[in-house]
Amino acid sequence: MTEPTTRRDPETVSRFVEHFAAQLVEAGVPRMPARVFAALLASDTGTLTSAELGEQLRISPAAVSGAVRYLAQVHLVSREREPGSRRERYRVHSDQWYEALTNREAIIKRWEDALREGVTSLGADTPAGRRLAETLDFFEFIEQDVAGMMGRWRTYREQKYGGA
Amino acid sequence: MTEPTTRRDPETVSRFVEHFAAQLVEAGVPRMPARVFAALLASDTGTLTSAELGEQLRISPAAVSGAVRYLAQVHLVSREREPGSRRERYRVHSDQWYEALTNREAIIKRWEDALREGVTSLGADTPAGRRLAETLDFFEFIEQDVAGMMGRWRTYREQKYGGA
DNA sequence: CCTTAACTTCACAAATTTCTGAAGGAAGCG
DNA sequence: CGCTTCCTTCAGAAATTTGTGAAGTTAAGG
Numbered sequence: 001m002t003e004p005t006t007r008r009d010p011e012t013v014s015r016f017v018e019h020f021a022a023q024l025v026e027a028g029v030p031r032m033p034a035r036v037f038a039a040l041l042a043s044d045t046g047t048l049t050s051a052e053l054g055e056q057l058r059i060s061p062a063a064v065s066g067a068v069r070y071l072a073q074v075h076l077v078s079r080e081r082e083p084g085s086r087r088e089r090y091r092v093h094s095d096q097w098y099e100a101l102t103n104r105e106a107i108i109k110r111w112e113d114a115l116r117e118g119v120t121s122l123g124a125d126t127p128a129g130r131r132l133a134e135t136l137d138f139f140e141f142i143e144q145d146v147a148g149m150m151g152r153w154r155t156y157r158e159q160k161y162g163g164a
Numbered sequence: 165m166t167e168p169t170t171r172r173d174p175e176t177v178s179r180f181v182e183h184f185a186a187q188l189v190e191a192g193v194p195r196m197p198a199r200v201f202a203a204l205l206a207s208d209t210g211t212l213t214s215a216e217l218g219e220q221l222r223i224s225p226a227a228v229s230g231a232v233r234y235l236a237q238v239h240l241v242s243r244e245r246e247p248g249s250r251r252e253r254y255r256v257h258s259d260q261w262y263e264a265l266t267n268r269e270a271i272i273k274r275w276e277d278a279l280r281e282g283v284t285s286l287g288a289d290t291p292a293g294r295r296l297a298e299t300l301d302f303f304e305f306i307e308q309d310v311a312g313m314m315g316r317w318r319t320y321r322e323q324k325y326g327g328a
Numbered sequence: 329c330c331t332t333a334a335c336t337t338c339a340c341a342a343a344t345t346t347c348t349g350a351a352g353g354a355a356g357c358g
Numbered sequence: 359c360g361c362t363t364c365c366t367t368c369a370g371a372a373a374t375t376t377g378t379g380a381a382g383t384t385a386a387g388g
Contacts, residue, residue, distance in 0.1 A: 329388100330387105330388090331386100331387085331388080332385100332386085332387085332388100333384105333385090333386080333387100334383100334384090334385090334386100335382105335383085335384085335385105336381105336382080336383075336384095337380105337381085337382070337383090338379105338380090338381080338382090339378100339379095339380095339381105340377105340378090340379095341376100341377095341378085341379105342375100342376085342377085342378095343374105343375085343376075343377095344373105344374080344375070344376085345372105345373085345374070345375080346371105346372085346373075346374085347370105347371090347372080347373095348369105348370090348371085348372095349368105349369100349370095349371105350367105350368090350369095351366105351367085351368085351369105352365105352366080352367075352368095353364105353365085353366075353367090354363105354364090354365085354366095355362100355363090355364090355365105356361105356362085356363085356364100357360105357361085357362085357363100358359100358360090358361080358362100
């Protein structure tokens with residue numbers, strides 16, 4: 001028999017990790033990055049080493065490496081070198097990843113570029129051109145408003161969780 | 165030599181369609197749905213038949229069928245039966261697709277469920293539990309705020325484009 | 329400076345996804 | 359009521375993606 005209400009029972013943690021990762025996968029995140037991210041989110045310190053990730057998720061060092069590269073690229077995790085060691089720690093910063101979520105910005109920007117080009121090439125005075133122009137307008141509106149939304153969140157958060 | 169500034173020059177249209185579709189693909193949309201959607205967006209009436217789509221994109225009827233099913237499922241296009249014909253028209257409604265974009269709701273809901281479960285199973289008083297709880301809080305906040313954002317867009321839009 | 333630990337890169341095998349051609353319905357039209 | 363048109367479904371070929379083992383790179387520690 002295990003302890004009554006085991007804290008950090010590996011199986012309980014694993015169940016959450018896999019379940020949450022599955023949701024991310026369904027939203028379009030590649031499997032390995034999703035699992036690594038979920039594992040970090042469920043860790044006590046918010047950091048794990050490559051070795052810990054590999055062991056916990058039963059994946060090769062290569063898979064960890066690939067997943068972390070992906071996550072770092074989209075700013076969902078940061079990498080830290082432990083001073084005086086070859087070990088690296090990967091960390092999920094709450095603030096950081098909220099921002100990343102709304103930072104589809106780069107993507108939106110390219111959508112906007114493509115739309116602008118479309119308006120020009122199809123003609124701003126054609127029905128199709130007008131449709132594209134309005135769509136472009138929508139994105140520009142959203143983009144601007146999302147910034148405000150994040151501001152409101154930070155305010156709300158500080159009040160509730162007590163600032164920095 | 166073709167006309168000076170040809171309206172709806174197929175090649176010009178095609179260039180936009182493929183370029184915009186490529187951006188969607190990069191954002192995670194499957195290729196065929198992306199191309200079909202872009203083609204509809206660039207059409208003058210905002211509607212195309214299955215045959216027109218197949219010809220314009222050089223894809224089989226089966227591919228059109230699959231793409232449309234996908235797009236309809238995520239509410240990016242609607243299907244209309246031409247009365248007295250076996251032909252179907254597929255349409256992109258501007259309003260409709262803006263809403264769909266922000267309607268990651270179903271997905272977010274499941275994320276929230278998974279997070280709630282995590283808070284409970286890992287313990288609300290553990291560091292990991294607290295992290296999950298704050299994340300959950302963020303999503304709940306956003307979800308609520310996005311509704312407001314869409315409201316502001318509709319207001320802005322009516323003013324600019326002159327209402328329904 | 330040599331050894332060794334830790335991560336990364338690369339080539340390939342396996343699994344998954346994507347698109348097609350062909351066969352199978354539904355619905356207008358005679 | 360049968361013919362025809364248009365769409366869908368399905369099995370499978372082709373392409374893409376994913377994860378691994380093995381070799382390579384960097385830097386700590388003796």
